[in-house]
Amino acid sequence: xxxxxxxxxxxxxxxxxxxxxxxxxxxxxxxxxxxxxxxxxxxxxxxxxxxxxxxxxxxxxxxxxxxxxxxxxxxxxxxxxxxxxxxxxxxxxxxxxxxxxxxxxxxxxxxxxxxxxxxxxxxxxxxxxxxxxxxxxxxxxxxxxxxxxxxxxxxxxxxxxxxxxxxxxxxxxxxxxxxxxxxxxxxxxxxxxxxxxxxxxxxxxxxxxxxxxxxxxxxxxxxxxxxxxxxxxxxxxxxxxxxxxxxxxxxxxxxxxxxxxxxxxxxxxxxxxxxxxxxxxxxxxxxxxxxxxxxxxxxxxxxxxxxxxxxxxxxxxxxxxxxxxxxxxxxxxxxxxxxxxxxxxxxxxxxxxxxxxxxxxxxxxxxxxxxxxxxxxxxxxxxxxxxxxxxxxxxxxxxxxxxxxxxxxxxxxxxxxxxxxxxxxxxxxxxxx
Amino acid sequence: xxxxxxxxxxxxxxxxxxxxxxxxxxxxxxxxxxxxxxxxxxxxxxxxxxxxxxxxxxxxxxxxxxxxxxxxxxxxxxxxxxxxxxxxxxxxxxxxxxxxxxxxxxxxxxxxxxxxxxxxxxxxxxxxxxxxxxxxxxxxxxxxxxxxxxx
Numbered sequence: 001x002x003x004x005x006x007x008x009x010x011x012x013x014x015x016x017x018x019x020x021x022x023x024x025x026x027x028x029x030x031x032x033x034x035x036x037x038x039x040x041x042x043x044x045x046x047x048x049x050x051x052x053x054x055x056x057x058x059x060x061x062x063x064x065x066x067x068x069x070x071x072x073x074x075x076x077x078x079x080x081x082x083x084x085x086x087x088x089x090x091x092x093x094x095x096x097x098x099x100x101x102x103x104x105x106x107x108x109x110x111x112x113x114x115x116x117x118x119x120x121x122x123x124x125x126x127x128x129x130x131x132x133x134x135x136x137x138x139x140x141x142x143x144x145x146x147x148x149x150x151x152x153x154x155x156x157x158x159x160x161x162x163x164x165x166x167x168x169x170x171x172x173x174x175x176x177x178x179x180x181x182x183x184x185x186x187x188x189x190x191x192x193x194x195x196x197x198x199x200x201x202x203x204x205x206x207x208x209x210x211x212x213x214x215x216x217x218x219x220x221x222x223x224x225x226x227x228x229x230x231x232x233x234x235x236x237x238x239x240x241x242x243x244x245x246x247x248x249x250x251x252x253x254x255x256x257x258x259x260x261x262x263x264x265x266x267x268x269x270x271x272x273x274x275x276x277x278x279x280x281x282x283x284x285x286x287x288x289x290x291x292x293x294x295x296x297x298x299x300x301x302x303x304x305x306x307x308x309x310x311x312x313x314x315x316x317x318x319x320x321x322x323x324x325x326x327x328x329x330x331x332x333x334x335x336x337x338x339x340x341x342x343x344x345x346x347x348x349x350x351x352x353x354x355x356x357x358x359x360x361x362x363x364x365x366x367x368x369x370x371x372x373x374x375x376x377x378x379x380x381x382x383x384x385x386x387x388x389x390x391x392x393x394x395x396x397x398x399x400x401x402x403x404x405x406x407x408x409x410x411x412x413x414x415x416x417x418x419x420x421x422x423x424x425x426x427x428x429x430x431x432x433x
Numbered sequence: 434x435x436x437x438x439x440x441x442x443x444x445x446x447x448x449x450x451x452x453x454x455x456x457x458x459x460x461x462x463x464x465x466x467x468x469x470x471x472x473x474x475x476x477x478x479x480x481x482x483x484x485x486x487x488x489x490x491x492x493x494x495x496x497x498x499x500x501x502x503x504x505x506x507x508x509x510x511x512x513x514x515x516x517x518x519x520x521x522x523x524x525x526x527x528x529x530x531x532x533x534x535x536x537x538x539x540x541x542x543x544x545x546x547x548x549x550x551x552x553x554x555x556x557x558x559x560x561x562x563x564x565x566x567x568x569x570x571x572x573x574x575x576x577x578x579x580x581x582x583x584x
């Protein structure tokens with residue numbers, strides 16, 4: 001059942017590394033392709049609470065129905081003939097995912113025999129799924145194509161229905177009570193900030209620095225590894241409020257560092273990823289536990305945490321994507337002038353300069369809100385030292401411009417993580433900081 | 434322990450950001466583009482291609498200086514008359530002003546190159562004629578394919 005929860009929550013970020021391929025296949029732009037993520041997260045945010053209310057009456061049937069819808073929609077995503085069908089299927093997939101995840105919380109209580117243990121298992125499966133998503137998606141994209149992400153998860157999700165065999169879960173009755181607003185608000189802000197780490201970092205590596213998606217998938221495993229490692233020792237950091245606050249600060253620090261990267265090399269992203277991963281391991285499970293603490297029925301409050309987390313992802317995407325694309329446009333113009341100067345001052349044959357400068361310009365213009373690849377301008381040109389050196393200069397100029405374009409959204413995301421400290425401080429309970 | 438954990442998180446977060454800033458993390462500036470009005474370092478020209486390049490770049494510098502744009506922006510706009518019109522609109526100039534700046538820049542660069550014995554009298558005369566009399570589209574074409582003039 002943990003696999004089912006992990007799959008459904010990993011789906012909020014699993015296609016991140018596949019976005020450049022999807023963008024090219026369907027010939028769409030960055031703001032549009034972000035809807036492959038937005039549709040799923042928006043669907044989860046809107047459906048989670050109603051799904052939780054539905055699941056509390058018949059959790060077994062709700063889990064089975066949710067899993068079947070999720071798996072069927074995954075198949076449609078994998079075989080989608082157009083971008084519209086893909087986004088539509090992602091919305092349906094989210095409905096199934098919401099039902100599956102919320103019903104699982106009540107079923108885990110029946111399996112574990114303890115509310116607290118069920119919450120821990122449920123929260124951990126969610127954190128691991130969300131953190132591992134980009135890496136798994138990247139490796140699948142590179143080895144089998146982006147469609148395989150969806151085609152592989154359909155049978156895996158259906159496999160988890162086996163867990164229902166022989167399982168007795170009583171329907172949950174009685175009023176649900178009010179959600180824990182501060183914990184859910186903090187979850188929303190932290191999730192918005194994490195969007196930057198999972199979505200923008202992958203875009204920076206694959207589209208910005210042109211790193212192979214499979215390699216990028218390996219690079220971003222630093223983040224889930226740090227999350228899992230920290231999660232194992234999280235209890236040593238104190239109560240849920242201290243863990244949540246420490247996690248928010250670490251996420252803000254990691255995102256702040258990503259906003260001021262000193263160079264265009266993936267190694268610079270390792271330390272920030274460790275901080276973001278550690279913060280993720282500390283804060284998400286702590287806030288989820290806090291939101292569910294002493295609240296019954298749990299599925300409904302679990303639904304609220306899912307709604308808060310995925311609303312945060314949607315807000316993060318809607319807020320950060322335009323900031324990024326605007327900064328990219330501005331920096332590209334400045335880099336283009338510097339690149340033209342490099343061409344005119346280079347040692348390539350003089351009569352080639354004007355043509356090359358204009359070919360580079362055409363590539364940048366044609367990229368239209370994507371990160372251009374100026375290496376294309378050199379494909380049909382001589383492979384000698386003068387051209388190689390000029391190409392390296394242009395690529396470096398563009399790399400620096402692109403890296404700087406990511407700066408503002410990362411810093412904005414760091415502010416979102418810091419803002420989560422307000423509801424964390426506001427949340428009731430003994431002061432532990 | 435609880436306070437220590439939170440304070441340690443703050444210290445680690447601030448330390449990483451401060452280290453990255455100290456290593457130059459906030460200092461993105463594109464490689465500066467030279468002022469077209471300032472003299473450029475003297476370059477030796479050995480072949481016809483390089484001589485023509487010097488003339489065209491000097492012409493671009495002179496025209497860009499007069500228009501108040503960078504040489505690079507002007508060179509990128511030489512792609513077509515439409516691109517030149519877009520540059521003129523962006524800079525708040527008329528097509529006539531931009532065209533005249535280009536023609537005057539070329540005449541001036543040709544005179545300079547002739548004075549420095551970079552090009553002969555025949556080539557200078559042909560280029561000067563092109564600068565003064567050819568329609569703009571044709572002039573741009575000549576500048577792009579001018580090797581034959583020198584050849």
